Amino acid sequence: MADELPNAFRAAGFPLNDQLFQMIIRRYSDENGNMDFDNYIGCLVRLDAMCRAFKTLDKDNNGTIKVNVQEWLQLTMYS
Numbered sequence: 001m002a003d004e005l006p007n008a009f010r011a012a013g014f015p016l017n018d019q020l021f022q023m024i025i026r027r028y029s030d031e032n033g034n035m036d037f038d039n040y041i042g043c044l045v046r047l048d049a050m051c052r053a054f055k056t057l058d059k060d061n062n063g064t065i066k067v068n069v070q071e072w073l074q075l076t077m078y079s
Helices: 002-011 018-028 037-057 069-078
Strands: none
Touching: 002 018, 002 037, 018 037, 037 069
């Protein structure tokens, strides 16, 4: 199952690099690296919200944003 996850994220529109994928695995999977359907959907919802928030803040569309602590907390706490 764990070897299928990168393709599942890619198919859902999230082509993650290995570092991001490993972070997600640590957060949403069990000790064997398997992610159940509920955690997968929850992760996709969170990724979608974070990507939308990022795009809103990426005013010049260059793939970077500048945020202060309050903006960062709003992004991470409420997304």
